[in-house]
Amino acid sequence: MKIKSALENYIFVLPAVLIFSIFYIIPFFSVLQLGFYDWDGILPTKIFIGLSNFKEIFSDRIWWQSLWQSGYITLIALTFQNALAFLLAWACDREIRMKNFYRVIFFIPPVLSEVVVGLVWQWILNGNYGILNHWLTHFGFANLTRNWLSDPNTALTMVAIVHCWKGFGWGFLLFLAGLQTIPRELYEAAHVDGANAWQSFKSVTIPMMISVVVLVAILTILGTMQVFVLIYTMTGGGPGYHTEVPVLRILASMRGSSRFGYACAQGITFGVILCMISFVQLIVSRKAKN
Amino acid sequence: MKSGLYYKTKKVTLNLIIHLLLLTVATTCILPLLWMISSSLKTQETIFKDMSIIPRVFHFENYYQAWIEGGFGRYFLNSIFYTVAVVIGIVFISSMAAYAFSRLRFPGRNVLFFIFMAAMMIPLQGSFVALYVLLNKLHLRNTALGYILCMINVGLSTSIFLLKTFFDKMPKELEDAARIDGCSKIGIWWHVALPLAKPVLAVVVILNALNVWNEFILALLIFDSRPLMPLQVALMTFQGEFVTRYPLLMAGLTIAALPIIILYLLMQKYIIKGVTQGAVVG
Numbered sequence: 095m096k097i098k099s100a101l102e103n104y105i106f107v108l109p110a111v112l113i114f115s116i117f118y119i120i121p122f123f124s125v126l127q128l129g130f131y132d133w134d135g136i137l138p139t140k141i142f143i144g145l146s147n148f149k150e151i152f153s154d155r156i157w158w159q160s161l162w163q164s165g166y167i168t169l170i171a172l173t174f175q176n177a178l179a180f181l182l183a184w185a186c187d188r189e190i191r192m193k194n195f196y197r198v199i200f201f202i203p204p205v206l207s208e209v210v211v212g213l214v215w216q217w218i219l220n221g222n223y224g225i226l227n228h229w230l231t232h233f234g235f236a237n238l239t240r241n242w243l244s245d246p247n248t249a250l251t252m253v254a255i256v257h258c259w260k261g262f263g264w265g266f267l268l269f270l271a272g273l274q275t276i277p278r279e280l281y282e283a284a285h286v287d288g289a290n291a292w293q294s295f296k297s298v299t300i301p302m303m304i305s306v307v308v309l310v311a312i313l314t315i316l317g318t319m320q321v322f323v324l325i326y327t328m329t330g331g332g333p334g335y336h337t338e339v340p341v342l343r344i345l346a347s348m349r350g351s352s353r354f355g356y357a358c359a360q361g362i363t364f365g366v367i368l369c370m371i372s373f374v375q376l377i378v379s380r381k382a383k384n
Numbered sequence: 385m386k387s388g389l390y391y392k393t394k395k396v397t398l399n400l401i402i403h404l405l406l407l408t409v410a411t412t413c414i415l416p417l418l419w420m421i422s423s424s425l426k427t428q429e430t431i432f433k434d435m436s437i438i439p440r441v442f443h444f445e446n447y448y449q450a451w452i453e454g455g456f457g458r459y460f461l462n463s464i465f466y467t468v469a470v471v472i473g474i475v476f477i478s479s480m481a482a483y484a485f486s487r488l489r490f491p492g493r494n495v496l497f498f499i500f501m502a503a504m505m506i507p508l509q510g511s512f513v514a515l516y517v518l519l520n521k522l523h524l525r526n527t528a529l530g531y532i533l534c535m536i537n538v539g540l541s542t543s544i545f546l547l548k549t550f551f552d553k554m555p556k557e558l559e560d561a562a563r564i565d566g567c568s569k570i571g572i573w574w575h576v577a578l579p580l581a582k583p584v585l586a587v588v589v590i591l592n593a594l595n596v597w598n599e600f601i602l603a604l605l606i607f608d609s610r611p612l613m614p615l616q617v618a619l620m621t622f623q624g625e626f627v628t629r630y631p632l633l634m635a636g637l638t639i640a641a642l643p644i645i646i647l648y649l650l651m652q653k654y655i656i657k658g659v660t661q662g663a664v665v666g
Contacts, residue, residue, distance in 0.1 A: 100489070100490045100491065102569060103484055103488040103489065103490040103569070104490055106480045106481060106483060106484035106488060106569075106573070107480070107481045107484045107485070107490075107496060109476075109477045109480065109481070110477050110478060110480070110481035110500075110540055110544065111481075111496065113477065113533060113536055113537050113540065114499075114500065114503070114537060114540055116518075116533075116537075117515065117518075117533060117534055117537035118503055118511075118537055120514075120518060121511045121514035121515045121518055122511065122514075124514040124517065124518070125510055125511055125513065125514045128513070128514065128517075135516075135517065178409070181405070182405070182406065182409060185402045185405055185406055186406070188402075190399060190402060190403070191403075192403075192406075195410075196406045196410055197656075198649070198652055199410040199413050199414065200409065200410070200413060201648070201652070201655070201656070201659075202413055202414070202417070202645060202648065203413055205594055205598075205644055205645070205648045205655070206598070206641055206644060206645075207597070207598035207600065207616055207640065207641075207644070208598070208600060209598075209600055209616045209619050209620060209640070210420075210616075210619070210637050210640050210641045211416075213619065213620075213623060213633065213637055214416050214417070214419070214420045214634075214637060215416065217419075217420075217423065217630065217633075217634070218416060218419060222432075223431070223432045223630075225419055225435060228435045259412070259413075259416075263413075264659070267656060267659055267660060268659075268660060271660045320509070322601075323600045323601065326600075326620075327620060327623075340509070341509065341510075344509065344510045344513065345512075345601075348510075348512075348513050348516070354513055354517065357510055357513045358510055358513055358514065360509075360510060361509040361510020361511070361513065362509075362510070364509040364510070365506075365509045365510075368509070369506075372505075
C-alpha cells in the first residue's frame with residue numbers, strides 16, 4: 095500500500111523530472127565533457143585533447159577583451175542604471191499624483207524583447223538617417239553627430255546605455271517595493287528628533303534598504319555579464335571586436351568556426367567566473383548585513 | 385515668519401522638480417516606441433527625409449505588406465502557437481510537480497526539489513551548444529516540438545517555485561474534505577488545488593508568456609526553415625535581408641511589440657507581483 099502510494103506520487107513529478115533531465119541535466123554534463131574535446135559538431139569522431147581548449151582560452155585575446163567589455167557594460171549598469179532606478183523609486187515613494195502612471199511606464203522597456211529594443215535603437219542611432227543625429231543637428235550640436243554604433247569610441251557605451259534603458263525598470267520596481275516596506279513611523283521619529291531630509295535618508299532609508307540594494311546589485315551583475323541578444327541585434331559585436339561579449343564569442347565559436355569543444359570550454363570558463371563573482375558577492379553581502 | 389508659506393513653497397518646488405524628473409524619464413521610455421510606430425507609417429522615400437514624429441500621411445498599407453509580403457502574419461501565428469503551447473505545458477507540468485513537492489510524500493522529494501532550485505542559481509553558459517547537439521541527435525532540431533519542449537524546460541524551475549510557495553501556505557482542510565469524500569490525488573490536485581491557485585497561476589502564465597514571446601537564442605539555433613520561425617528570429621532575418629526596407633521592418637517590430645505592451649497594460653498587477661516575487665528567488 096505504502097509503495098503503491100509512493101509510486102502514485104512519483105507520477106506527479108515525472109513529467110517535470112523527465113523534461114528537466116533531458117533538456118537541462120544532460121546538456122549540463124555534456125558541456126562539462128565537450129570542453130575537453132576537439133569537435134566540429136558534425137563528425138562522429140571527437141578527439142580528447144585534455145586541457146588544450148582551456149590553454150587556448152588563456153591566450154585568446156578577443157575572449158578576454160569580450161569579458162572586459164561585458165564588465166564595462168556591467169559597471170555602467172551597476173552605477174548609472176541602479177542610481178537612476180533608486181532615484182526614481184525614491185521620487186515615487188511619496189504622496190504624488192500620477193504615481194501609478196509612472197510605475198506603469200517605467201516597466202514598459204523591460205517587457206519588450208531585446209530584438210525589438212535593439213533594432214529600434216539601431217534605427218534611432220543610425221549614422222545617416224537616425225533621429226538622434228537629426229535632432230543634434232537641429233539644435234545646433236552638429237559637431238557631436240557621429241555614426242554611434244560603428245564608431246569604436248562610442249559603440250560600446252551606446253550599447254551600455256540602451257541596456258540601461260531597457261533594464262532600469264527592474265531595479266526601480268524592486269527598490270520601490272523595498273522603500274514601501276519601511277514603516278512611516280521611522281521617518282516621523284527621525285523628523286521629531288530634528289533630522290533633516292538628508293539625515294533621515296542616511297539613518298533610516300539606507301540601513302533599511304541595504305538588503306534590497308545588495309539583491310539588485312547581484313541581479314544586475316549576473317544579468318548584465320550575460321547580455322548578448324541586444325548586442326547581437328545592434329552591432330553584432332562590431333565594429334571590429336569593440337562590442338563583443340562572452341556569450342557572443344561562445345556563439346561565434348559554435349556557429350562561425352564550428353568549434354563545439356572550444357565553445358563549451360569558453361562556456362565552462364565563463365560559468366566559473368560568474369560563480370566566483372556570485373561567491374564574492376555572497377560574502378560581501380553577509381558582511382554588509384552584520 | 386518661516387512657517388506656513390515658506391514650507392508650502394518648498395514642498396511645491398520639490399514636487400515640481402520630482403515631476404519634471406519623472407516625466408523626463410517617462411518620455412524617454414515612450415519616445416523610441418513612438419518613433420518606431422511613426423517610422424512604420426512612412427514610405428521608403430519619406431522615411432529618410434521626414435523626421436517628424438507624426439507623419440504627414442499615414443501609410444497603413446505597410447502593415448498589410450509586412451503581414452503578407454514580409455511574412456510577419458505567418459511568424460506572428462507561429463509565435464502565438466509556441467507561446468500558448470509552452471504556457472499550457474508549463475502550467476500542467478509545474479503545478480503537478482509543485483503540488484507533489486508541497487503535499488505528497490515520497491523518497492527523494494527534497495533532493496529533487498533542491499535540484500530544481502539549484503538550476504535557477506547556476507549560471508550555466510553555453511548550454512545552448514550542448515542543447516543544439518542533443519536536439520540534433522533526437523531529430524528534434526528544426527521542429528516545433530523540440531522548441532516547445534526546450535522552452536517548457538526553461539520556465540519549469542521558477543514556475544515550480546512560485547506554485548510550491550503558494551501550495552505551502554494553502555489551508556489543508558479543503559483537501560482533507562475532498563479526500564474523505566473519496567477524491568483521488570489527481571482529483572484533488574485538479575478539483576481543489578488548481579482552482580485555489582488561480583492568482584499564482586495567472587502570474588505563472590503571464591511571466592512565461594512574456595518569456596516565450598520574447599525568446600530569441602534557442603529559436604535562432606533550433607529553426608533553419610523559415611515557415612517555422614517565431615517573430616523575434618524572423619525580424620532579425622528580415623533586417624539582414626532587406627536592409628533598406630525600414631518601414632516594413634518597423635511595422636514588423638510594432639507587430640512584435642504591441643501584443644506584449646497590451647498584455648502588460650492589462651495584466652500589470654500580476655506582472656509586477658511576479659517580478660518582485662521571482663527576483664527574491666534568483
